[in-house]
Each structure stands twice: as C-alpha cells, then as structure tokens.
Amino acid sequence: MLEQPGTMKNIAILGSTGSIGRNSLEVLKQYPEKFRVLSLAAYSNARLLLRQIEEFHPAVAVLIDENAAGRIRSSVPAGTTLLAGQDALVDAVSHDDVDVVISAFVGFAGLQPTITAIKSGKDIALANKEILVVAGEIVTQLAREHDVRLMPVDSEHSAILQCLTGEARKAVRRLILTASGGPFVGKSREELAHVTIKDALNHPNWSMGNKITIDSATLMNKGLEIIEAHWLFDIPPADIDVVVHPQSIIHSMVEFVDGSVKAQLGVPDMKLPILYALTWPERFTSSFPRLDFSMPRDLTFREPDLETFRCLSLAREALEQGGTVPAALNAANEIAVEAFLSGTITFLDIPELIGECMQQHQNHQQPGIEDIFAADEESRQVAQQLIERNRRVTMTV
Amino acid sequence: MLEQPGTMKNIAILGSTGSIGRNSLEVLKQYPEKFRVLSLAAYSNARLLLRQIEEFHPAVAVLIDENAAGRIRSSVPAGTTLLAGQDALVDAVSHDDVDVVISAFVGFAGLQPTITAIKSGKDIALANKEILVVAGEIVTQLAREHDVRLMPVDSEHSAILQCLTGEARKAVRRLILTASGGPFVGKSREELAHVTIKDALNHPNWSMGNKITIDSATLMNKGLEIIEAHWLFDIPPADIDVVVHPQSIIHSMVEFVDGSVKAQLGVPDMKLPILYALTWPERFTSSFPRLDFSMPRDLTFREPDLETFRCLSLAREALEQGGTVPAALNAANEIAVEAFLSGTITFLDIPELIGECMQQHQNHQQPGIEDIFAADEESRQVAQQLIERNRRVTMTV
Numbered sequence: 001m002l003e004q005p006g007t008m009k010n011i012a013i014l015g016s017t018g019s020i021g022r023n024s025l026e027v028l029k030q031y032p033e034k035f036r037v038l039s040l041a042a043y044s045n046a047r048l049l050l051r052q053i054e055e056f057h058p059a060v061a062v063l064i065d066e067n068a069a070g071r072i073r074s075s076v077p078a079g080t081t082l083l084a085g086q087d088a089l090v091d092a093v094s095h096d097d098v099d100v101v102i103s104a105f106v107g108f109a110g111l112q113p114t115i116t117a118i119k120s121g122k123d124i125a126l127a128n129k130e131i132l133v134v135a136g137e138i139v140t141q142l143a144r145e146h147d148v149r150l151m152p153v154d155s156e157h158s159a160i161l162q163c164l165t166g167e168a169r170k171a172v173r174r175l176i177l178t179a180s181g182g183p184f185v186g187k188s189r190e191e192l193a194h195v196t197i198k199d200a201l202n203h204p205n206w207s208m209g210n211k212i213t214i215d216s217a218t219l220m221n222k223g224l225e226i227i228e229a230h231w232l233f234d235i236p237p238a239d240i241d242v243v244v245h246p247q248s249i250i251h252s253m254v255e256f257v258d259g260s261v262k263a264q265l266g267v268p269d270m271k272l273p274i275l276y277a278l279t280w281p282e283r284f285t286s287s288f289p290r291l292d293f294s295m296p297r298d299l300t301f302r303e304p305d306l307e308t309f310r311c312l313s314l315a316r317e318a319l320e321q322g323g324t325v326p327a328a329l330n331a332a333n334e335i336a337v338e339a340f341l342s343g344t345i346t347f348l349d350i351p352e353l354i355g356e357c358m359q360q361h362q363n364h365q366q367p368g369i370e371d372i373f374a375a376d377e378e379s380r381q382v383a384q385q386l387i388e389r390n391r392r393v394t395m396t397v
Numbered sequence: 398m399l400e401q402p403g404t405m406k407n408i409a410i411l412g413s414t415g416s417i418g419r420n421s422l423e424v425l426k427q428y429p430e431k432f433r434v435l436s437l438a439a440y441s442n443a444r445l446l447l448r449q450i451e452e453f454h455p456a457v458a459v460l461i462d463e464n465a466a467g468r469i470r471s472s473v474p475a476g477t478t479l480l481a482g483q484d485a486l487v488d489a490v491s492h493d494d495v496d497v498v499i500s501a502f503v504g505f506a507g508l509q510p511t512i513t514a515i516k517s518g519k520d521i522a523l524a525n526k527e528i529l530v531v532a533g534e535i536v537t538q539l540a541r542e543h544d545v546r547l548m549p550v551d552s553e554h555s556a557i558l559q560c561l562t563g564e565a566r567k568a569v570r571r572l573i574l575t576a577s578g579g580p581f582v583g584k585s586r587e588e589l590a591h592v593t594i595k596d597a598l599n600h601p602n603w604s605m606g607n608k609i610t611i612d613s614a615t616l617m618n619k620g621l622e623i624i625e626a627h628w629l630f631d632i633p634p635a636d637i638d639v640v641v642h643p644q645s646i647i648h649s650m651v652e653f654v655d656g657s658v659k660a661q662l663g664v665p666d667m668k669l670p671i672l673y674a675l676t677w678p679e680r681f682t683s684s685f686p687r688l689d690f691s692m693p694r695d696l697t698f699r700e701p702d703l704e705t706f707r708c709l710s711l712a713r714e715a716l717e718q719g720g721t722v723p724a725a726l727n728a729a730n731e732i733a734v735e736a737f738l739s740g741t742i743t744f745l746d747i748p749e750l751i752g753e754c755m756q757q758h759q760n761h762q763q764p765g766i767e768d769i770f771a772a773d774e775e776s777r778q779v780a781q782q783l784i785e786r787n788r789r790v791t792m793t794v
Contacts, residue, residue: 162657162659163659165562165563165564166562166563166564166678167562167563167680168679168680171679171680176690241690243690250660253662255687255688256680257680257681257682257683258669258672258673258676258680258681258682258683258685259663259664259669259683259685259686259687259688260559260661260662260663260669260673260680261661261662261663261688262559262560262659262660262661262662263647263659263660263661263662264657264658264659264660265650265657265658265659265660266656266657266658267656272655272656272657275655276655276657279655281563282565282568283564283565283568283653283654283655283657284654284655285654285655286654286655286656288655288656289656290652290656291652291656291658293573293638293640293698293699293700294700296697296698296699297697297698297699298695298696298697298698299695299696299697299698300693300694300695300696301690301693301694301695301696302690302693302694303690303691
C-alpha cells in the first residue's frame with residue numbers, strides 16, 4: 001500500500017527530560033519521516049533540555065523554572081523559541097501544528113497542561129497516570145467533547161488496549177493487570193519495617209523515575225493503574241484484577257466472556273508502548289529488543305499480598321468512594337513518597353499516612369476541576385501536618 | 398444491542414463420535430437458542446451415534462460403515478433420516494439448511510466431504526488439520542471461490558486467529574506456535590528407544606484421540622500445525638516458529654513488526670476453540686473452566702529438540718518442497734502411527750519411516766485433487782511395504 005502523504009505527526013512532549021520524555025525522543029528519532037518534535041517542555045533540567053533542543057530543533061521549548069531558563073537563554077539556537085514559566089506550557093501544547101501531546105510530567109502537575117491540550121483538540125499519549133486518577137471523569141468527558149484520543153503509554157494499559165483491539169466491549173469479562181511486585185515482592189511486613197531508600201529504588205525489571213519506582217515498591221502504582229484502567233476502558237472496578245508476575249514479560253491481560261484470555265508480552269522497555277500510543281491502530285516496524293524464546297524462560301504468577309501492601313487496597317477504596325477521594329489519595333501519596341525519599345518517614349509509614357489523609361478527607365461527589373485542585377491542596381497539607389506531628393512525637397520519644 | 402432475528406446456526410458434524418465431535422455437542426447443547434444440530438456423521442460407532450440422535454434430533458445421521466448402520470436402523474427415532482456409506486456424507490454436509498460444518502474426521506478421510514461442504518458454500522469449522530496439510534492450496538482456493546470461511550478449531554490456530562483480530566496483515570512479524578512437547582518432552586533419543594504405546598498415549602495436558610496424541614508425542618502434530626498455519630493465515634513457513642511450553646496454557650502467540658507479542662491463554666479444553674470457531678467475530682458467554690491466577694502458576698518455555706523429534710523438521714521440509722510432498726508425509730505418518738499403535742514398529746521408527754517415504758516420493762508440483770489422492774495412496778503403499786520388509790528383516794535376524 002502506498003503511504004498517504006501528510007501522515008507526518010507533530011509531537012509535543014510535556015516532561016521531555018524525564019524517563020518517559022527521554023525514551024519518547026529515542027522513539028521519535030527512529031522515524032524522522034513519521035514524527036517531528038514540535039515542542040519540548042521540562043521543569044528545570046536546563047542542560048538536558050538544551051541538548052534536546054540542539055538535536056531535535058523544536059519550534060517551542062519551555063522551562064517551568066524561570067531561573068533555569070535564564071541560564072540557557074543565550075545558548076538556544078535560532079528557530080526555537082524558549083519560553084519560561086507555568087503559563088508558557090499553553091504555548092507548548094496548543095501550538096496550531098501540534099498533533100499529539102505526550103503527557104509525561106510527574107504527578108498532579110501534569111493535569112492542567114493536559115487539560116489545556118485536550119481543549120485545544122490535541123490527541124494525548126498519556127504517560128502520567130495521576131491525571132486520570134485524580135480527574136478521570138472530567139478528563140475522559142472533556143476528551144469525548146473535543147473528539148480527542150487518550151492513548152495509554154503505561155505498559156499495562158498499552159497491553160490492555162492491544163488485547164482489546166478488534167474485540168467488542170460486551171465481550172470483555174475482566175482486565176488482569178500484572179504487577180512486577182517491585183523489589184519487595186514476597187516480603188513480610190516485618191521485613192519491610194527497615195528497608196532503605198536505596199532498597200526501594202532498586203526495581204528488578206524497569207528503569208524509571210524515582211516517584212513511580214517507589215509507587216511500584218508499595219504497589220500504589222498498581223492501585224493507581226486500576227483507577228486509570230477504569231477510566232480509559234470504562235470497566236467497573238470489580239472487574240479489574242491484579243496478579244503479581246515478577247518477570248514483567250506479560251504486561252497485562254484481558255479475560256473475555258467465553259473464558260478466553262489474551263495477553264500482551266514484550267521485554268520491559270517503555271519504547272514499545274510509547275510507539276504504539278503514537279501509531280495506533282497501525283504498528284511501525286521497530287528495532288527494539290525482542291522477546292527471545294530460544295533460551296529457557298520461566299513466567300510466574302501469584303496473588304498480591306494485600307495485607308502487606310496496603311496501598312493497593314487504599315487505591316481500590318478511593319476508586320469505589322469516587323468524587324475527590326482519589327485526588328486526596330494521590331496527593332497524600334505524592335507527599336508520602338517525597339517524605340520517604342527524603343528520609344523523613346519509613347516505608348511502612350507510606351500507607352499509614354495515605355489512609356489517615358483519606359479518613360480526614362471530606363469527599364465531594366461529582367467534583368468540578370476546582371474541587372479536584374482543592375482536594376489535592378488540602379490533602380497535601382494534611383499529609384504534611386501528619387508528617388510534622390509524627391516527627392515531633394518521634395523526637396519527643 | 399438487540400439480537401438480530403434468524404441468528405440460529407444449523408450445524409453439521411463430521412466425526413460426531415470422536416473427541417472433537419463429542420466436545421462440539423457439549424458446546425452446542427449449552428446454546429440451544431443459537432445452534433441446532435442438523436446432521437451428524439460418524440464412521441462406525443453406532444451405539445454412541447444413536448444416543449446422540451436421541452439427544453439432538455438431527456434431520457440427517459450418517460454412518461460410513463453400512464453394517465454398523467444396519468444395527469441401529471430400527472431404533473432411530475422418526476424425524477431423523479439414517480443414511481449409510483461414504484457417499485451419504487454429501488447429504489450430511491450439503492443439506493440446504495446447514496450453515497456450518499464442523500470437520501472433525503480423523504486424518505486424510507476428512508478431505509473429500511470437506512471439499513463437498515465448501516463447494517456447497519458451507520462455512521467450515523476445521524478440526525481436521527490434515528485437510529490443509531495435504532491440500533492447503535486447493536482447499537483455501539476453493540474456500541475463496543465459494544466465499545466460505547475456514548475457521549480453525551485447533552487450539553493453536555484459534556489462539557493465532559484471536560491474536561490477529563483487529564490487526565493488519567502487514568503488522569505481523571511471525572507466528573509462534575506453542576507445543577506441549579507431549580509426554581516425552583526433555584527425553585533423549587536413547588530414552589525414547591523403548592517407550593511403549595501406553596507411555597505415548599499418556600498426554601500430560603490434553604485428552605484427545607489416539608492419532609493426535611501420538612502425533613503430539615512425536616511433535617509431528619506441531620509440524621502439521623506449521624503447514625496448517627501457513628495456509629490458514631498466509632504466513633511464509635520461515636515466519637512460523639515453534640516453542641515448547643509444557644503447561645499448555647499459552648495456546649500460541651503472534652509477534653508484530655514493532656516487537657510486541659500477543660498471546661491467547663486458557664485452560665487446555667477444546668470447548669473454547671470450538672465455540673470461538675462458531676461465534677467469531679463475536680464471543681458468547683460460557684461456563685467453561687477459567688484460568689485461575691489465585692494459585693501460584695508457572696509457565697515455562699524452551700526450544701524444541703529437533704534432533705530427537707525429527708518429525709517437526711520433516712514436516713517443515715515437506716512444506717518447503719510443496720506440491721504433493723505434504724500429502725506423502727501425511728500418508729506415511731498415518732500408516733506409521735497405526736503401525737506404532739498396533740505394536741508393529743517402535744516410536745523411533747516413526748520418523749525413519751516417514752523420511753524414507755518422502756525420499757521415495759516423486760513430487761508433483763501444483764497438484765490437482767486427483768494428484769493428492771494418488772500421492773496419498775502411493776505413500777501409504779510405500780509405507781506398508783517398508784513396514785513389511787522391516788518386519789521380515791527383524792524376523793530373519
């Protein structure tokens with residue numbers, strides 16, 4: 001078949017200096033006739049952003065941190081407009097020529113620019129799961145209104161999308177998200193009491209950013225993915241199961257009403273789901289590493305330990321309660337992970353803290369976007385206060 | 398969605414008293430508003446056929462063995478016409494009201510009635526892989542001409558069809574057929590020298606007929622499946638790989654050009670692929686046993702041992718040579734399996750005998766159906782002669 005002319009896609013990347021952003025650029029680089037990098041946005045990593053500008057010549061580049069922008073302003077080559085500050089993200093995503101926005105900022109901060117992108121009618125390759133966690137109903141509704149595609153970049157959701165291809169919605173019985181279980185799979189609560197930051201950051205299969213690596217270790221990541229899957233695929237929470245699969249080869253599965261199960265497999269590498277999000281429903285030939293069955297291979301499965309890894313149940317609870325509870329859960333989790341990474345709380349404090357924030361949260365059903373922001377803000381404050389109080393108690397004792 | 402009226406399908410079963418036939422009736426029984434049994438055909442198992450007639454009230458029933466038919470003629474209830482003899486199969490498959498023919502006779506004998514069914518414009522649920530092995534080009538060409546669907550019932554090919562659903566042909570990189578490896582997986586040639594018939598019939602996962610169970614033990618079954626997959630999915634032989642997966646949970650896989658792999662999983666039970674062949678592209682809700690991930694589960698993979706299990710290479714060679722060679726291979730295999738089951742030759746004689754028949758065969762490229770029948774007949778004679786000579790030599794020694 002002849003290629004259609006004009007199939008070049010212009011891409012904006014929110015979070016180009018992070019793990020997903022860097023992987024995305026690796027992918028785009030391999031298809032210079034299919035993708036053009038139109039805009040890049042990062043928080044503060046000016047040095048890396050400058051190198052990316054030099055390599056990819058985007059029309060627009062944004063640094064949220066204005067001081068960081070000042071440091072490279074004089075070095076930015078002609079042809080790229082460097083902008084600074086949160087508001088400049090609007091220019092990065094709503095530029096007339098942008099076709100797809102890869103939304104890869106970490107955490108809640110990705111919400112506002114992604115909403116702007118959707119309102120500008122841009123398709124979204126969604127790497128930031130927190131957006132659907134905190135505002136799934138609002139964001140999916142907006143996407144429908146603006147006829148925008150929300151394509152998952154998470155490997156699990158990409159796997160599910162691939163398994164659902166060509167299948168009717170009514171044929172789906174349940175989704176089965178696989179979880180590597182992180183570095184602590186099989187460990188007891190006692191063993192987890194004294195794990196270090198370094199232990200928690202040592203993920204067996206995936207090389208990712210710090211936030212998501214800790215979320216993997218607590219299984220909160222899988223909890224957030226249940227919420228994300230619910231919104232992306234319109235499947236009731238009770239029909240989304242989790243199974244621990246430490247090798248991260250099967251990225252997720254779908255069971256159908258007849259009892260058949262389909263799975264998507266691949267080496268643990270984000271480049272494949274990134275590419276699929278950009279090419280769906282097509283597939284492009286890639287030179288990514290392939291699964292090799294010529295060596296003996298062993299894939300194992302077991303049920304998650306919900307007693308030890310409480311975050312999974314907390315996320316499910318938040319989804320069931322709905323309203324602003326998922327936003328409160330997510331905010332508390334972001335603060336808890338930060339506090340763990342800075343050595344302020346222990347690994348087992350993370351679910352304690354989140355559970356306490358959820359209890360204190362006043363749920364707001366059918367929230368508007370401003371309610372989501374308020375819930376996020378409030379839950380962060382509660383979490384900070386709890387950490388502060390806890391520290392004082394510890395110091396007193 | 399409202400069900401369309403007139404979606405009842407009338408089914409003919411060739412081989413209703415065999416393993417696939419009995420499983421098919423189990424499936425049909427569960428959907429009395431979707432499927433009606435219109436005709437049943439069997440070789441000679443009159444007692445079981447009579448019970449099936451009494452339960453399913455087909456319009457037509459056929460026994461190929463005329464003596465067997467005579468034994469039940471007086472017991473057949475009004476409403477069912479009992480016919481006898483090979484020629485009566487035409488009535489079973491080309492009856493005006495038949496929509497789908499489940500082709501489940503064992504071996505080469507299924508070819509002629511299946512061709513008749515295709516020429517009558519009936520969709521085929523194909524459980525008999527030998528049909529495509531011996532006459533793949535002719536049968537797929539006929540199916541295209543008569544606008545007939547060839548739906549695989551083999552669990553491997555059903556898995557591949559499910560993985561291909563919604564995907565473009567050009568997106569496919571390769572098919573990966575999984576093989577349980579049968580009861581002798583991991584064994585050396587020395588260990589196989591003295592295996593008994595009972596050992597070979599003791600398949601670890603699947604309960605099937607004797608012919609296919611021995612084919613599983615020699616890996617000829619997987620060789621025949623490579624040929625079948627080539628014709629069903631129009632994939633070059635070099636792009637069809639085999640991996641040994643002793644648990645028979647992943648029924649087969651497809652690798653795509655981007656490096657992604659899709660797999661279909663299920664408990665080893667033929668009812669699911671039978672149902673899928675009848676409902677595709679839809680899926681019906683079933684009460685078949687489900688895969689359960691709540692217990693620890695271990696799926697292993699390794700390369701097949703082509704030195705020990707020579708039949709796999711022989712089948713590949715036959716496919717590459719094309720013409721009438723696959724028919725010669727299949728005929729020799731049918732004779733060899735019979736001879737093994739009757740205790741006339743040993744397990745390791747099976748590939749020897751087939752290899753010798755292939756060597757003696759004069760290939761006929763672009764064969765007509767009569768050339769296929771001639772090659773089949775000739776190869777059976779050669780195989781019989783070789784067995785006879787071998788026996789005389791053994792007796793002399």
